[in-house]
Amino acid sequence: MTIQEIYDLLKIHFNDDIKEITDISNGDSFITVNPANIFDILQFCRDYETLDFDYLTLISGMDSGENLGVVYHLYSMKFKHSIVIKAFVPKESPNIQSVVYLWRAADWHEREAFDLIGVVFDGHPNLIRILCPYDWEGHPLRKDYVTPQEYHGMKVPY
Amino acid sequence: MENNLENTTNNNKINIEYSQFDSERMRLNAGPQHPSTHGVLRLEVELDGEIVTDIIPHLGYLHRCFEKHCENSNYNQIVPFVDRLDYVSAINNEFPYVMAVEKLAGIEVSEKVQILRAMCAEINRIANHLLAISAFGLDSGAFTPLLFLFREREFALGILEKLSGARLLYNYFCPGGVRYEIYSDFKKDVKVFIDSVRLAMKEMEDLLIFNDIFIKRTEKIGLLPKEVAINFACSGPVARGSGINFDIRKSAPYSSYDKFDFDIPVVEPGKEVVGVSGDCWSRNWVRVKEIEESCKILEQGITLLPDEGSVTDGIPKKLKVPAGEVYCKAENTKGELGFYLVSNGSDKPERVRARATSFVNLAILPSISKGYMFADLIMILGSIDIVLGEVDR
Amino acid sequence: MGLLNALDNPINADGIILGKVEDLFNWGRAKSNWFLQFGLACCAIEFMAVNASHFDLMRFGNIPRSSPRQADYIVISGTVTLKMAERIKILFEQIPEPRYAISMGSCANSGGPYWQHGYNVLKGIDRVIPIDVYIPGCPPRPEAFEQAVLKLQEKISMEEIFKKRERVAQEDKMLESMLKAEENNFIENVNKHI
Numbered sequence: 001m002t003i004q005e006i007y008d009l010l011k012i013h014f015n016d017d018i019k020e021i022t023d024i025s026n027g028d029s030f031i032t033v034n035p036a037n038i039f040d041i042l043q044f045c046r047d048y049e050t051l052d053f054d055y056l057t058l059i060s061g062m063d064s065g066e067n068l069g070v071v072y073h074l075y076s077m078k079f080k081h082s083i084v085i086k087a088f089v090p091k092e093s094p095n096i097q098s099v100v101y102l103w104r105a106a107d108w109h110e111r112e113a114f115d116l117i118g119v120v121f122d123g124h125p126n127l128i129r130i131l132c133p134y135d136w137e138g139h140p141l142r143k144d145y146v147t148p149q150e151y152h153g154m155k156v157p158y
Numbered sequence: 159m160e161n162n163l164e165n166t167t168n169n170n171k172i173n174i175e176y177s178q179f180d181s182e183r184m185r186l187n188a189g190p191q192h193p194s195t196h197g198v199l200r201l202e203v204e205l206d207g208e209i210v211t212d213i214i215p216h217l218g219y220l221h222r223c224f225e226k227h228c229e230n231s232n233y234n235q236i237v238p239f240v241d242r243l244d245y246v247s248a249i250n251n252e253f254p255y256v257m258a259v260e261k262l263a264g265i266e267v268s269e270k271v272q273i274l275r276a277m278c279a280e281i282n283r284i285a286n287h288l289l290a291i292s293a294f295g296l297d298s299g300a301f302t303p304l305l306f307l308f309r310e311r312e313f314a315l316g317i318l319e320k321l322s323g324a325r326l327l328y329n330y331f332c333p334g335g336v337r338y339e340i341y342s343d344f345k346k347d348v349k350v351f352i353d354s355v356r357l358a359m360k361e362m363e364d365l366l367i368f369n370d371i372f373i374k375r376t377e378k379i380g381l382l383p384k385e386v387a388i389n390f391a392c393s394g395p396v397a398r399g400s401g402i403n404f405d406i407r408k409s410a411p412y413s414s415y416d417k418f419d420f421d422i423p424v425v426e427p428g429k430e431v432v433g434v435s436g437d438c439w440s441r442n443w444v445r446v447k448e449i450e451e452s453c454k455i456l457e458q459g460i461t462l463l464p465d466e467g468s469v470t471d472g473i474p475k476k477l478k479v480p481a482g483e484v485y486c487k488a489e490n491t492k493g494e495l496g497f498y499l500v501s502n503g504s505d506k507p508e509r510v511r512a513r514a515t516s517f518v519n520l521a522i523l524p525s526i527s528k529g530y531m532f533a534d535l536i537m538i539l540g541s542i543d544i545v546l547g548e549v550d551r
Numbered sequence: 552m553g554l555l556n557a558l559d560n561p562i563n564a565d566g567i568i569l570g571k572v573e574d575l576f577n578w579g580r581a582k583s584n585w586f587l588q589f590g591l592a593c594c595a596i597e598f599m600a601v602n603a604s605h606f607d608l609m610r611f612g613n614i615p616r617s618s619p620r621q622a623d624y625i626v627i628s629g630t631v632t633l634k635m636a637e638r639i640k641i642l643f644e645q646i647p648e649p650r651y652a653i654s655m656g657s658c659a660n661s662g663g664p665y666w667q668h669g670y671n672v673l674k675g676i677d678r679v680i681p682i683d684v685y686i687p688g689c690p691p692r693p694e695a696f697e698q699a700v701l702k703l704q705e706k707i708s709m710e711e712i713f714k715k716r717e718r719v720a721q722e723d724k725m726l727e728s729m730l731k732a733e734e735n736n737f738i739e740n741v742n743k744h745i
């Protein structure tokens with residue numbers, strides 16, 4: 001299926017929750033959706049017969065200025081098509097539903113997005129830091145992050 | 159999904175009703191400096207006697223802030239950092255990255271470059287698999303295969319060194335082409351290399367792969383059913399060892415892979431050579447077969463690679479990347495490696511996100527190694543073939 | 552081999568060699584160095600290559616040990632993150648004296664390619680443990696590593712043993728008295744407050 005067809009199909013089932021489709025001529029187009037309903041939308045993507053996205057390629061968080069974005073890359077083993085779905089959450093309350101119960105692969109991806117960007121995944125069974133030390137402060141990949149001067153008595157800057 | 163794991167028959171798993179015994183659990187810390195964890199992985203293992211009941215992996219002991227560096231470097235400067243992700247197969251890492259940049263910037267690449275890139279990637283793949291197999295042998299207590307296979311590995315590194323000037327981390331590909339011209343004896347070297355690899359692998363099949371002790375250590379251990387593998391988004395030899403016919407070189411041919419004729423080794427249920435589909439031996443067997451397929455690709459590459467034409471001409475003087483975003487994937491030595499690149503039109507990318515193969519593949523470890531002996535856990539970890547540089551980035 | 556050559560010398564006939572005990576000890580220590588087998592990052596792959604068939608580190612008398620308690624020196628082969636640095640310190644302290652450390656690669660020397668934006672990278676392992684030999688390169692070639700091993704042997708064979716022991720004993724005594732004084736101070740303080 002092309003992305004336009006998928007968009008139309010999602011629009012029929014979820015109406016207002018599907019916001020817009022952004023065309024990118026030199027790359028992959030993506031669909032922006034409402035973060036409040038992300039679990040249902042992704043579940044539909046996984047279970048609907050002609051979509052069948054059984055392979056979660058990637059979840060990435062990104063800092064886009066005023067909002068935090070969460071990007072889902074899905075792929076279907078059967079139909080060999082893929083799709084990019086984006087949801088934006090405000091920085092003050094960066095909460096979004098976890099999709100661990102749809103794809104187990106989401107587990108570590110979500111922990112990483114929480115660790116580095118600071119998106120909070122509601123319903124994740126074990127949302128703790130994964131790459132940085134457990135007592136690290138701040139979310140390093142945010143644009144306004146300042147590197148600490150010291151960690152456990154070791155000087156950090158060069 | 160969890161139930162599926164439990165129900166698989168044909169399993170060496172030790173089934174004990176824990177409630178029968180009033181046994182005490184012990185917490186054991188493996189790593190981060192243990193040599194069998196292939197780097198600096200730390201596993202917190204809960205043991206009941208010798209049997210593993212729970213595993214908590216702790217990552218991040220090699221977190222080198224790859225994505226932060228990418229946001230602060232321009233597109234050409236990122237290539238060396240990409241090398242250092244999966245440092246055993248550096249060329250294969252550069253492949254999807256340069257493809258992503260080329261796609262965003264709309265750069266056309268000549269056919270000669272494409273074929274050369276594929277050949278380099280295959281040489282690198284062989285080097286990686288030789289290391290993976292020998293390290294796997296080392297985990298099971300066989301030291302000799304390491305000494306044997308490193309001989310051939312030095313050969314592969316030698317060819318790549320002649321091409322790029324570096325032994326391990328090449329910085330060879332760049333958007334638009336490759337950095338240096340091919341040296342004159344390249345084809346001859348590759349030919350000799352293929353022959354010696356084939357000979358070595360034959361030797362290795364007698365020495366290690368079909369060795370009784372080795373089979374006893376690895377068959378029916380760490381079973382990974384097909385559906386679980388898909389749900390965990392496994393790829394590469396881990397997925398193919400479980401019978402999933404998924405290889406990006408075939409399913410979405412990139413670069414020049416549609417010109418080559420090769421097979422994808424898959425261990426399907428019912429067609430196993432030894433053991434059962436999805437065990438440690440099968441995963442290793444896929445690697446052994448892949449070396450042969452890579453040799454085939456290299457053989458065809460020698461005839462396909464044109465003599466005339468330059469490989470450095472296509473590199474743009476000034477790289478201009480318009481705004482946009484792309485996800486480009488390629489078959490790394492360990493599975494699907496992808497780069498999600500977001501550009502805002504300036505000379506530095508806004509966001510580079512790597513779908514690190516080992517990171518995704520390692521996530522299955524806690525699920526597939528419960529109920530086995532602790533010594534088997536090391537084998538299971540070895541069969542997944544992780545590189546910590548990629549897991550932690 | 553140097554020893555056998557000395558035996559051929561007509562002055563030291565009948566298998567008798569005149570020399571200092573210190574030299575004999577140092578000769579033994581320098582030519583049989585056991586290292587702790589562990590790797591950190593990309594440099595560890597080159598370290599493996601040094602150990603394997605082509606470069607064969609064992610001919611220098613270097614044998615890998617899995618436990619720090621049996622090792623003589625440690626090779627910091629790769630990037631040291633802040634999370635790992637504390638572990639390395641513990642490992643190093645577990646090696647019995649006299650112990651040595653080789654820093655392999657620019658990452659261990661100074662942070663390497665990650666010196667600027669690496670918020671989680673330790674910029675040089677010498678901020679945590681003392682280093683005897685530095686090897687530049689990213690990654691260093693195996694030949695460079697062998698050179699480093701020779702340099703370490705050179706360093707060991709020039710070390711003093713007996714004078715050092717005296718000095719260490721003196722230092723220990725001083726330290727003890729300092730600690731005692733501190734303890735007394737502390738007890739006095741406590742007593743005052745009670």
Ligand code: SF4
Nearest residue numbers: 593629656657658689
């Ligand atoms: S010095 Fe270079 S090769 Fe060595 S660990 Fe650092 S980045 Fe890797």
